[in-house]
Amino acid sequence: xxxxxxxxxxxxxxxxxxxxxxxxxxxxxxxxxxxxxxxxxxxxxxxxxxxxxxxxxxxxxxxxxxxxxxxxxxxxxxxxxxxxxxxxxxxxxxxxxxxxxxxxxxxxxxxxxxxxxxxxxxxxxxxxxxxxxxxxxxxxxxxxxxxxxxxxxxxxxxxxxxxxxxxxxxxxxxxxxxxxxxxxxxxxxxxxxxxxxxxxxxxxxxxxxxxxxxxxxxxxxxxxxxxxxxxxxxxxxxxxxxxxxxxxxxxxxxxxxxxxxxxxxxxxxxxxxxxxxxxxxxxxxxxxxxxxxxxxxxxxxxxxxxxxxxxxxxxxxxxxxxxxxxxxxxxxxxxxxxxxxxxxxxxxxxxxxxxxxxxxxxxxxxxxxxxxxxxxxxxx
Numbered sequence: 001x002x003x004x005x006x007x008x009x010x011x012x013x014x015x016x017x018x019x020x021x022x023x024x025x026x027x028x029x030x031x032x033x034x035x036x037x038x039x040x041x042x043x044x045x046x047x048x049x050x051x052x053x054x055x056x057x058x059x060x061x062x063x064x065x066x067x068x069x070x071x072x073x074x075x076x077x078x079x080x081x082x083x084x085x086x087x088x089x090x091x092x093x094x095x096x097x098x099x100x101x102x103x104x105x106x107x108x109x110x111x112x113x114x115x116x117x118x119x120x121x122x123x124x125x126x127x128x129x130x131x132x133x134x135x136x137x138x139x140x141x142x143x144x145x146x147x148x149x150x151x152x153x154x155x156x157x158x159x160x161x162x163x164x165x166x167x168x169x170x171x172x173x174x175x176x177x178x179x180x181x182x183x184x185x186x187x188x189x190x191x192x193x194x195x196x197x198x199x200x201x202x203x204x205x206x207x208x209x210x211x212x213x214x215x216x217x218x219x220x221x222x223x224x225x226x227x228x229x230x231x232x233x234x235x236x237x238x239x240x241x242x243x244x245x246x247x248x249x250x251x252x253x254x255x256x257x258x259x260x261x262x263x264x265x266x267x268x269x270x271x272x273x274x275x276x277x278x279x280x281x282x283x284x285x286x287x288x289x290x291x292x293x294x295x296x297x298x299x300x301x302x303x304x305x306x307x308x309x310x311x312x313x314x315x316x317x318x319x320x321x322x323x324x325x326x327x328x329x330x331x332x333x334x335x336x337x338x339x340x341x342x343x344x345x346x347x348x349x350x351x352x353x354x355x356x357x358x359x360x361x362x363x364x365x366x367x368x369x370x371x372x373x374x375x376x377x378x379x380x
Contacts, residue, residue: 001048001056010042011057015064021094021118022061023102026054031097034121058097065092094118106131113141120147126154126163133170140175148176152185161194161264168198183208193256194265200256200272204249205240211248214241214373216321223318227310233279234310235317238324241371249276254368257361262349263339266357270334273364277332280310289337291363298329327367334364 003011011031018036025032029044046053062068090108093101094115102123105115116138119128129147132138138147151167158164168185171177177185186208189195199207214220220242227235240246253269260266274281282301302325305312315322338360346356354361 001052003053003056003060004045004047007042007044007057008060011060014040014042015061019095020091021122022097023122024054024057024097026050029054031057034118061096065095090115091118094122099123103128111135111138113138113143116141116143116147124150126151126158126167130163130166130170133173133176139170139173144173144176148173152177152181161262161268164192164194165197165201165264165268168195169201172199172202193259194261196252196256197265197268197272200249200252200269201275204272204276205245207245207248207252209248209251211244211251212373213244214247214371216324216373217242220318220321224314227313227317232310232313234314234325234328237277237280238314238318238321238328241324241328242373246371247373250368250372254365254372257365257368260354260357260361263343263347263353266339266353266361267336270336270338270364273331274333274335277328280328281332282329289341291334291338291360294333294338295326295330295363298326298333301329302326323370327370330367331364331371334360 002008014031014033014035017033017040019033020036021034023032024030029046029050031042031044033040033042044053044057090105090110093105102119105111105119106123106128111119111132116132116135119132120143129150133144133147133151138144148171151171155164155167158167171185172182185195186199189199217239220239224232224235224239228239241250253273256265256269256272260269301311302315302322305315307313307316311325315325339357342356342360346353348356
């Protein structure tokens with residue numbers, strides 16, 4: 001099947017211009033182009049079946065962009081969504097009128113702010129916005145606020161927890177949304193705590209809460225300040241947890257731990273805890289998917305810590321904080337292995353899932369409470 005004379009002429013004229021990106025609306029058979037002079041479009045006039053005609057159009061684009069009408073399918077098989085597309089070919093891929101080519105650009109390690117602008121014009125989807133905002137060049141460029149605004153507007157239409165958490169996390173990068181938008185997101189988190197997880201990932205020490213410091217924070221500061229300044233990770237992390245920011249983190253994490261809505265949220269909140277406490281993670285992996293073993297090992301590590309170690313120095317300087325030290329060591333060891341055996345046997349969500357998670361989440365919540373003061377819930 002050949003292109004109609006009219007389409008062949010108009011497409012070749014278009015291809016002779018400063019072409020930046022192409023998208024094809026298969027529903028109304030229109031080719032849209034982004035050029036150095038603005039946008040243009042070509043209404044296609046099929047001479048046969050639409051599917052075959054569009055294939056011929058894409059072959060013409062491939063001939064112009066890659067030098068071969070059959071180059072695109074072979075090229076495509078070498079791309080993945082793991083960022084493997086070569087940097088020097090990214091701009092050309094956006095001219096092929098193929099959604100998968102746009103996805104390859106979006107995932108590429110060499111994505112720039114300008115390429116993000118072109119890719120966004122070609123395929124403005126929430127998945128693409130999230131992926132591009134993972135790149136510091138894009139998040140810190142002109143496209144960052146544009147993509148964040150789209151995700152903010154689209155958030156009410158998201159139905160899966162994973163994309164919601166990731167959207168909130170990415171939007172909270174510096175300079176992307178204004179303070180009223182942040183406050184609005186936080187207010188929505190009170191009704192839908194999956195939003196809290198995004199905040200915990202993005203700004204764990206800058207949550208908009210009014211949590212008071214732990215009652216023992218001042219004494220801990222006095223006892224541990226020197227150790228923390230000397231690079232003692234346990235001392236620094238314990239002071240962080242007892243501070244107003246740390247207490248705000250713990251209260252917010254507790255809200256999610258008490259009522260995770262689905263498995264994605266349950267896994268994410270454990271990941272949040274591990275990430276926050278990563279500076280005190282042991283070199284050896286935890287003793288296995290058994291919360292009781294983790295609790296026992298944490299108690300033994302504190303009790304047997306030699307004075308010359310970070311842990312032993314903190315225990316010696318502030319023996320009254322031994323319970324808090326144990327709690328910290330338990331929380332840093334929690335993660336997916338603890339809940340994987342449970343999720344392997346059930347796909348339950350909501351109340352049923354929480355009931356089955358109780359043997360794990362119960363002890364975790366007890367350790368969070370041990371690190372909490374008596375100041376109660378913060379005023380959000």
